[in-house]
Amino acid sequence: MKPTLLQLPSLLIVFIFLIAAQSGVAQTTIDGIVTERNGTPIEGANVYLEGTYDGVTTDVEGKFSFQTSETGVQTLIASYLSFESFMMAADVSQMTNLNIRLREDVNSLETVVISAGTLEASDNSKVSVLKPLDVVTTASALGDFVGALQTLPGTTTVAEDGRLFVRGGDAGETQIFIDGIRVFTPYTPTTNNIPTRGRYSPFLFDGITFSTGGYSAEYGQALSSVLLLNTIDEPDQEKTDIALMSVGGGVGNTQKWENSSLSFNTSYINLAPYIAAFPDRNDWEKPFEALAGETVFRNKFKSGLLKVYAAFDTSNFELTQEDINLPEGLRFKLKNYNFYTNAGYAGDLNDSWKFQVGGSFTRAQNNITVQGDDIDNTENSAHFKVRFRKRFSNRFKLNFGVEQFLTDYVEEFNSDFATTRYGFNNGISAAFAEIDLIFSRKFAVKIGARGEYSELFDEFTFSPRTSVAYKTGKNSQVSVAYGDFYQQPLNDVLKFNQDLEARKTQHYILNYQYVAENRILRAEAYRKEYSNLVTFNNEFPGFESNFANNGDGFAQGFDFFWRDNKSIKNVDYWLSYSFLDTERMYRDYPVSATPSFANKHNLNTVVKWWINDWKSQIGFSHTYSSGRTYTNPNRPGFLQEKTKAYNSVSFNWAYLISQQKILYFSVNNVFGFNNINGYQYASTADANGNFNRRALTPAADQFFFIGFFWTISEDGSDNQLDNL
Amino acid sequence: MKKILFILFTVVTVSSFAQSKYQQGMEKAFELWKSDKSWEAANLFERIAQAETDNWLPPFYAAQINVFNSFGEKDKEKMKAQIEKARNFLNDAKALTENNPEVLVLEAQLLTAWVVYDGQQYGMKLSPRIAELYKKAFEIAPENPRVVLGKAQWDIGTAKFFNQPTDMYCDDIRKAIELFAAEEPAGEYYPQGGGEYAEQVLQENCGN
Numbered sequence: 001m002k003p004t005l006l007q008l009p010s011l012l013i014v015f016i017f018l019i020a021a022q023s024g025v026a027q028t029t030i031d032g033i034v035t036e037r038n039g040t041p042i043e044g045a046n047v048y049l050e051g052t053y054d055g056v057t058t059d060v061e062g063k064f065s066f067q068t069s070e071t072g073v074q075t076l077i078a079s080y081l082s083f084e085s086f087m088m089a090a091d092v093s094q095m096t097n098l099n100i101r102l103r104e105d106v107n108s109l110e111t112v113v114i115s116a117g118t119l120e121a122s123d124n125s126k127v128s129v130l131k132p133l134d135v136v137t138t139a140s141a142l143g144d145f146v147g148a149l150q151t152l153p154g155t156t157t158v159a160e161d162g163r164l165f166v167r168g169g170d171a172g173e174t175q176i177f178i179d180g181i182r183v184f185t186p187y188t189p190t191t192n193n194i195p196t197r198g199r200y201s202p203f204l205f206d207g208i209t210f211s212t213g214g215y216s217a218e219y220g221q222a223l224s225s226v227l228l229l230n231t232i233d234e235p236d237q238e239k240t241d242i243a244l245m246s247v248g249g250g251v252g253n254t255q256k257w258e259n260s261s262l263s264f265n266t267s268y269i270n271l272a273p274y275i276a277a278f279p280d281r282n283d284w285e286k287p288f289e290a291l292a293g294e295t296v297f298r299n300k301f302k303s304g305l306l307k308v309y310a311a312f313d314t315s316n317f318e319l320t321q322e323d324i325n326l327p328e329g330l331r332f333k334l335k336n337y338n339f340y341t342n343a344g345y346a347g348d349l350n351d352s353w354k355f356q357v358g359g360s361f362t363r364a365q366n367n368i369t370v371q372g373d374d375i376d377n378t379e380n381s382a383h384f385k386v387r388f389r390k391r392f393s394n395r396f397k398l399n400f401g402v403e404q405f406l407t408d409y410v411e412e413f414n415s416d417f418a419t420t421r422y423g424f425n426n427g428i429s430a431a432f433a434e435i436d437l438i439f440s441r442k443f444a445v446k447i448g449a450r451g452e453y454s455e456l457f458d459e460f461t462f463s464p465r466t467s468v469a470y471k472t473g474k475n476s477q478v479s480v481a482y483g484d485f486y487q488q489p490l491n492d493v494l495k496f497n498q499d500l501e502a503r504k505t506q507h508y509i510l511n512y513q514y515v516a517e518n519r520i521l522r523a524e525a526y527r528k529e530y531s532n533l534v535t536f537n538n539e540f541p542g543f544e545s546n547f548a549n550n551g552d553g554f555a556q557g558f559d560f561f562w563r564d565n566k567s568i569k570n571v572d573y574w575l576s577y578s579f580l581d582t583e584r585m586y587r588d589y590p591v592s593a594t595p596s597f598a599n600k601h602n603l604n605t606v607v608k609w610w611i612n613d614w615k616s617q618i619g620f621s622h623t624y625s626s627g628r629t630y631t632n633p634n635r636p637g638f639l640q641e642k643t644k645a646y647n648s649v650s651f652n653w654a655y656l657i658s659q660q661k662i663l664y665f666s667v668n669n670v671f672g673f674n675n676i677n678g679y680q681y682a683s684t685a686d687a688n689g690n691f692n693r694r695a696l697t698p699a700a701d702q703f704f705f706i707g708f709f710w711t712i713s714e715d716g717s718d719n720q721l722d723n724l
Numbered sequence: 725m726k727k728i729l730f731i732l733f734t735v736v737t738v739s740s741f742a743q744s745k746y747q748q749g750m751e752k753a754f755e756l757w758k759s760d761k762s763w764e765a766a767n768l769f770e771r772i773a774q775a776e777t778d779n780w781l782p783p784f785y786a787a788q789i790n791v792f793n794s795f796g797e798k799d800k801e802k803m804k805a806q807i808e809k810a811r812n813f814l815n816d817a818k819a820l821t822e823n824n825p826e827v828l829v830l831e832a833q834l835l836t837a838w839v840v841y842d843g844q845q846y847g848m849k850l851s852p853r854i855a856e857l858y859k860k861a862f863e864i865a866p867e868n869p870r871v872v873l874g875k876a877q878w879d880i881g882t883a884k885f886f887n888q889p890t891d892m893y894c895d896d897i898r899k900a901i902e903l904f905a906a907e908e909p910a911g912e913y914y915p916q917g918g919g920e921y922a923e924q925v926l927q928e929n930c931g932n
C-alpha cells in the first residue's frame with residue numbers, strides 16, 4: 001500500500017520517534033562490579049537485562065557498564081559458569097554502582113558428597129569407584145554383576161555361595177532394587193556348594209550403587225546392605241546381538257522409534273557339553289540348564305519417562321553330591337520358574353517437584369526333590385512405591401514417599417509318610433522422608449527417618465538415619481553416618497513361625513575419601529550392632545522348633561580401597577582390603593561365635609591392561625581371604641577352628657576382531673589352588689569315638705569360558721564388550 | 725512527490741532497522757568470536773538467545789562455543805560445567821528446530837569432547853551414540869558438507885583404531901570439500917563454511 005499525502009503526518013511522527021530512540025535520548029547507564037562472595041572479581045560474567053539485547057561481559061576487574069533504552073522495572077541477570085545466576089528486579093534508574101556477589105553453584109563436582117557407606121558405579125559421579133563396564137571386564141566376575149561387587153571392600157568371599165555377604169552379615173541381609181523397586185528373588189537358586197549368579201544381565205544397567213551401610217531412609221528391610229541398580233533410559237542404537245559360548249548362546253534385538261524403544265534378549269545355557277569335557281566332583285544326572293528371556297520397553301513423554309521391564313527364566317538340574325553320612329550320596333533335583341516385572345514412571349510436575357511411581361511383581365516357583373522327598377514352594381510378592389522430590393533450592397531438597405510390600409508364600413512337603421502344606425501372608429507398609437541440606441560446597445547434611453508397620457507381627461518400627469559430609473581439602477573429604485535398620489526374618493523362618501519381631505542393626509560409619517584425576521583412595525571404619533536376631537533350638541528349623549528373637553551380635557572393622565588408572569599407561573588397577581571382627585548369637589548357636597560365612601581378612605587385586613597393538617584387554621584378579629570357622633566335634637567348643645586361607649587368580653582376555661566381533665576367553669583359578677570352604681563331619685562317631693570329616697571343596701577347581709560375540713548394527717560401531 | 729519518496733525511503737530503513745538489532749548483535753558476536761574473544765561472543769549469543777526466543781541460531785552458537793572450548797580442556801570440573809551449559813543451549817535449539825542436521829552434528833561433537841577428554845572411560849560408552857547421531861544427520865542431509873565431514877572424520881578415527889582401511893572415508897572427506905566449495909548458505913547466519921578445516925583433516929588423515 002502506498003502512503004498517501006493524508007497519511008503523512010502520522011508517518012512523520014513515527015519517524016521522529018524512531019530517530020529519537022536511535023540517537024539515545026532516553027538512554028540509561030547500568031554499571032557495577034561482579035565478584036565472588038570473598039570479593040574476588042569475576043571476569044567474563046554475562047550481565048544483561050532479561051528479554052533485551054542490552055548487556056555486556058565483565059572485564060578483568062569484574063566491572064561492567066552498558067546503556068539501555070529500557071525504562072521502568074526490569075530484571076537484571078548476572079551469570080557465570082559454576083556460579084548460581086544472580087537476578088534483581090528494580091527500576092533501571094536504580095541500577096548504578098551495583099555490587100553483585102555470586103554464590104558458588106553447589107551442583108558442581110567440587111561440592112562435597114555424602115559418601116559414608118556408599119560405593120558407586122557410574123560415569124559421572126565423583127564418588128564412583130567402579131564403572132559400569134567393570135562389571136563385565138573384571139576377570140573373576142564372569143559377567144555377573146554380583147561377582148564384580150565381590151572385589152569391593154566390605155564384602156567377604158564365600159566362594160561356594162556366590163551371593164553378597166557384607167560386613168559380617170549373611171546374604172539375606174542385602175536387598176537388591178531395580179530403579180528403586182525391590183527385587184524379591186535376585187539370585188538363581190542352586191544347591192550346596194554350587195555358587196549362584198545374579199539373575200539379571202549386567203548390560204541392562206548404567207548405574208550401580210552398592211551401599212555397605214548407613215544408607216538412605218528410602219530403603220528398608222535390609223540389615224546390612226542395599227544394591228541399587230538403575231536401568232538404561234535410552235538405548236544407543238538399533239542392533240542385533242548374537243552370542244555363541246562354550247556353555248550356550250543368546251540373541252538380542254533393540255528397536256528404536258521417535259520416543260520409545262523396545263529391547264529383548266534370550267539366552268540358553270546348558271552345562272552338559274562342558275561337564276562331559278571337564279568332569280567335576282559332582283555326579284550329574286542332568287547338568288544345569290537354563291532358558292531366560294527379558295524385555296524392556298521405554299517411552300518418553302513430554303515431561304516423564306515410562307519403563308516396563310519383564311523377565312522370565314527357568315532352570316533345572318539334577319545331581320548326586322558326596323555326603324559323609326550317605327555312602328550313596330545325596331540326590332538333589334531342582335526346577336525353578338521365575339517371573340519378574342517392574343514398571344515405573346518418573347516425571348516432573350513442575351520445575352521444583354518430581355515424582356516417581358512404580359511397582360514390581362515376582363512369581364517364583366521351585367520344585368525340589370531331596371532323596372525322594374518333594375518340596376514345592378511358590379512365592380508371589382509385590383512392591384508398590386510412590387516418591388516425591390521437592391527442590392526448594394539447590395541447597396535444600398526434600399524427598400518423601402510411601403511404599404507397600406506384599407508376600408504370599410506357600411510350601412508343600414511330600415514324603416512317603418506325610419504331606420504338609422504351610423506358608424504365610426506378609427504385608428509391610430512404610431513411609432519415609434529425608435532432607436538434604438547443602439550449606440556450602442564444603443558441608444552437607446542428610447537427615448531422614450523411616451517408619452514401617454508389619455501386618456504379620458502387628459509391629460511398628462521407626463528408624464532414624466543421618467549423615468554428614470565435610471570437605472577437608474580440594475580433593476579430600478570426611479563423612480560420618482548413623483542409622484537404625486530393621487528387617488523381618490526371611491521366608492525360611494517365617495514359613496514355620498510368624499510370632500516374631502523384626503531384627504535390628506545400628507550402623508556407625510566414619511569415612512575418608514581422596515579423589516584426584518583418576519585415582520581414588522577410600523578408607524572406612526564401622527561398628528554395627530545386631531539385636532533381636534532369630535534363635536531356635538535345633539540345627540534345621542521346623543514346626544517343632546522354639547523360635548525367639550533372643551539373638552544379638554556385633555561386627556566392626558575397617559575397609560580400604562585404592563584405584564588408579566593414571567600412573568601406568570593403559571593399565572587400570574584396584575586393591576581392596578577389608579578387616580572384619582564379628583561375633584553373633586543366633587540360630588542354634590550355644591554361645592556367641594564368629595559365623596562360618598565371616599572371616600578376618602579379605603584382599604582383592606584387580607588389574608586390567610589394554611594392549612592397543614593387539615586390540616585386546618587382558619585382565620587379572622586375585623582374591624585372598626583368610627580362613628573361615630567350622631565346628632570340630634572331636635574337640636570341645638563351637639566354631640572353634642578355621643579352614644586354611646582361600647586363594648584364587650583369574651585371567652581373562654577380550655580380543656576385538658573388528659568393531660563388531662569380539663572373542664573372549666577366561667579362566668578362573670588359573671593356578672588350580674585347592675581351596676577348602678569348610679568341612680562336613682559325620683553325624684555319628686566311628687569305633688574309636690572319632691567323628692570323620694570330609695572337606696567341602698568346589699565342584700571344580702578351575703572353570704574355562706570361551707565366547708564369540710557379534711553385534712549387527714547399521715553403522716557398525718557398537719559391540720558387546722559391555723556384555724561380557 | 726519528492727517528499728513521498730523520502731518518506732518511503734525512511735519507512736524502509738526503519739523497518740530494516742527494526743530487524744537489525746538482531747543482525748547487529750549477531751554480527752558483533754561473530755566479530756568477537758573471530759577476534760579470539762569466544763567467551764564474550766558466547767555471552768552475547770546467550771543474550772540474543774534470551775531476547776529472540778523463537779530463533780534456534782543464537783542458542784546453537786552459544787552451545788557451539790562451549791563445545792569447541794571443551795576440546796582440550798583438562799580440568800574435569802570446568803569441562804563438566806561447560807558441557808552442561810552447552811547441553812542446555814543445545815536443548816533450547818533442539819526445541820526450536822526439529823531434526824536439524826547442524827544440531828545433530830553439534831550434539832555428536834559434544835559427546836566427542838568427552839571421548840577426547842578420557843577415551844578409556846568414555847570411548848566405549850559414547851561411541852555408539854555418536855555414530856548414531858552422525859547416521860541420523862546423514863539420513864536427513866547427505867549433501868550437507870559439515871555432516872559429511874563430521875561423519876567421515878569419526879569413521880576414519882574408528883577405522884584407524886581397528887587397523888582397517890580408511891580409503892572410502894578419505895573419499896568422503898574429498899566429497900565434503902567439494903560440497904563446501906559449492907555450498908550456498910541456507911539462511912542468514914546459518915552455519916556455513918569449514919572447507920579449509922576439511923582440507924586440513926584430509927592432509928592429516930589421508931596424507932595427500
